[in-house]
Amino acid sequence: MTIENLSSNKSFDGWHKQYSHHSDTLGCAMRFAIYLPPQASASQRVPVLYWLSGLTCTDENFMQKAGAQRVAAQLGMAIVAPDTSPRGDAVADDDGYDLGQGAGFYVNATREPWKRHYRMYDYVLDELPTLVESNFPVSDRRAIAGHSMGGHGSLVLALRNPDRYTSVSAFSPIANPSNCPWGRKALTAYLGGDAARWADYDASLLMCRAQDGVPALVDQGDADEFVAEQLKPETLEAAAAASGYPLQLHRRDGYDHSYFFVASFIEQHLRFHARHLGL
Amino acid sequence: MTIENLSSNKSFDGWHKQYSHHSDTLGCAMRFAIYLPPQASASQRVPVLYWLSGLTCTDENFMQKAGAQRVAAQLGMAIVAPDTSPRGDAVADDDGYDLGQGAGFYVNATREPWKRHYRMYDYVLDELPTLVESNFPVSDRRAIAGHSMGGHGSLVLALRNPDRYTSVSAFSPIANPSNCPWGRKALTAYLGGDAARWADYDASLLMCRAQDGVPALVDQGDADEFVAEQLKPETLEAAAAASGYPLQLHRRDGYDHSYFFVASFIEQHLRFHARHLGL
Numbered sequence: 001m002t003i004e005n006l007s008s009n010k011s012f013d014g015w016h017k018q019y020s021h022h023s024d025t026l027g028c029a030m031r032f033a034i035y036l037p038p039q040a041s042a043s044q045r046v047p048v049l050y051w052l053s054g055l056t057c058t059d060e061n062f063m064q065k066a067g068a069q070r071v072a073a074q075l076g077m078a079i080v081a082p083d084t085s086p087r088g089d090a091v092a093d094d095d096g097y098d099l100g101q102g103a104g105f106y107v108n109a110t111r112e113p114w115k116r117h118y119r120m121y122d123y124v125l126d127e128l129p130t131l132v133e134s135n136f137p138v139s140d141r142r143a144i145a146g147h148s149m150g151g152h153g154s155l156v157l158a159l160r161n162p163d164r165y166t167s168v169s170a171f172s173p174i175a176n177p178s179n180c181p182w183g184r185k186a187l188t189a190y191l192g193g194d195a196a197r198w199a200d201y202d203a204s205l206l207m208c209r210a211q212d213g214v215p216a217l218v219d220q221g222d223a224d225e226f227v228a229e230q231l232k233p234e235t236l237e238a239a240a241a242a243s244g245y246p247l248q249l250h251r252r253d254g255y256d257h258s259y260f261f262v263a264s265f266i267e268q269h270l271r272f273h274a275r276h277l278g279l
Numbered sequence: 280m281t282i283e284n285l286s287s288n289k290s291f292d293g294w295h296k297q298y299s300h301h302s303d304t305l306g307c308a309m310r311f312a313i314y315l316p317p318q319a320s321a322s323q324r325v326p327v328l329y330w331l332s333g334l335t336c337t338d339e340n341f342m343q344k345a346g347a348q349r350v351a352a353q354l355g356m357a358i359v360a361p362d363t364s365p366r367g368d369a370v371a372d373d374d375g376y377d378l379g380q381g382a383g384f385y386v387n388a389t390r391e392p393w394k395r396h397y398r399m400y401d402y403v404l405d406e407l408p409t410l411v412e413s414n415f416p417v418s419d420r421r422a423i424a425g426h427s428m429g430g431h432g433s434l435v436l437a438l439r440n441p442d443r444y445t446s447v448s449a450f451s452p453i454a455n456p457s458n459c460p461w462g463r464k465a466l467t468a469y470l471g472g473d474a475a476r477w478a479d480y481d482a483s484l485l486m487c488r489a490q491d492g493v494p495a496l497v498d499q500g501d502a503d504e505f506v507a508e509q510l511k512p513e514t515l516e517a518a519a520a521a522s523g524y525p526l527q528l529h530r531r532d533g534y535d536h537s538y539f540f541v542a543s544f545i546e547q548h549l550r551f552h553a554r555h556l557g558l
Binding site: 010 | 289349537540
């Protein structure tokens with residue numbers, strides 16, 4: 001697997017870098033960003049936090065707006081931010097911002113015209129870590145986090161693969177996609193109309209039947225314009241209560257859905273993951 | 280003077296807000312952003328750092344990318360970020376990114392077609408602080424900082440008005456605009472071809488003849504692609520040496536011209552200003 005360096009910026013004594021590579025899983029060229037803290041070297045491989053972004057985002061939103069590099073540099077943690085869907089002229093798309101390119105929802109699609117390229121679940125779970133761990137001075141200790149659609153993705157990936165991540169966190173996740181307009185639209189398109197096929201991509205349903213799992217941290221602003229109709233944190237809380245899942249969910253007075261909210265609490269998320277990553 | 284609130288985002292327990300207002304100085308509608316730290320209240324007016332952005336920027340770049348709110352919230356410092364030029368269909372413009380809208384260079388233009396609207400020097404020095412101090416719980420203690428074209432602007436404003444600011448700082452400033460392509464193009468257009476008229480807008484020439492002045496802090500990345508041709512920190516250093524000006528200029532190994540650089544050192548700038556603002 002060859003990767004092409006697109007940009008490099010020194011940041012808090014480490015490096016923010018963007019790369020392009022051909023993804024076999026997705027069948028297209030993909031871009032991702034990595035932050036390598038100053039501690040990372042051939043003799044000191046550092047753990048990785050995977051960050052999954054929300055609707056319309058690319059690898060850039062989190063890296064430019066969250067202010068995470070300062071804390072990652074202190075902790076000695078790498079951060080990898082993939083794009084939010086397959087991309088390119090040959091990749092199916094939709095006019096809506098909430099379906100198609102920029103809206104992969106971290107699923108493996110089974111329906112036309114999506115199933116050829118839309119396999120973000122496998123890409124984030126397998127291909128991307130393999131690529132990252134073979135090209136950078138990072139270890140195979142992984143945590144995962146995300147925002148909104150990416151919070152949904154991080155929770156689903158960690159709930160289904162507790163052996164692959166030490167911990168999971170989310171800001172403003174789409175916590176019950178089977179039961180909100182964004183989720184129903186995307187899951188119907190990518191997986192078909194049988195809601196039984198959506199359960200493996202619904203964090204609340206997964207958490208409700210989790211036998212055990214890695215620690216989860218969720219932050220949700222109570223002034224978030226999407227909280228009632230689209231995000232439904234109360235369903236995730238009820239699921240955790242039902243199964244005894246180790247979930248901490250904080251409601252934050254006055255905060256909205258923006259990266260101003262993410263930036264305000266990202267340090268707490270990174271320190272949560274650092275504890276579980278053994279940093 | 281009436282101002283219209285365009286957006287509000289809670290950020291580090293304070294508020295990021297955008298406003299629009301009619302500028303009498305510029306003869307057009309203008310947008311600015313303000314960060315109000317949690318300490319700001321009718322009974323506790325806080326000092327203000329004015330941040331001037333670089334070419335192509337608006338009020339948003341710094342507020343979204345620099346990560347300054349965290350430290351401003353700790354210190355109890357407001358930050359105000361104006362746009363970088365007058366705006367609108369009725370405002371003269373140029374096809375280049377380095378002249379016209381998005382490139383006001385913080386001067387008062389004297390030439391056609393610019394002189395009607397391009398008076399960013401007066402706007403930042405007078406109209407904007409008057410507006411801010413009459414509408415928000417801030418004091419009349421002010422510091423000023425900026426990046427690239429905005430670093431030029433912050434140095435020029437502070438060097439010419441040491442009674443108005445406690446301190447000045449800059450990242451990667453255009454330190455000698457009389458003597459670089461960006462500066463010569465803009466100053467010729469806005470002020471005419473007589474270089475003698477440019478001296479009042481050239482930080483190095485102003486610092487060279489400064490009798491006294493407020494403390495200045497400059498950071499410059501040595502991997503900045505613009506440093507040799509456009510920025511010329513060595514000229515500013517020589518000017519400070521000649522006049523004995525209180526300038527600290529740090530060259531930072533490996534850092535470029537981006538906001539990844541600004542974010543890496545913004546805390547040091549805010550703490551520098553806080554000391555001089557009496558926080």
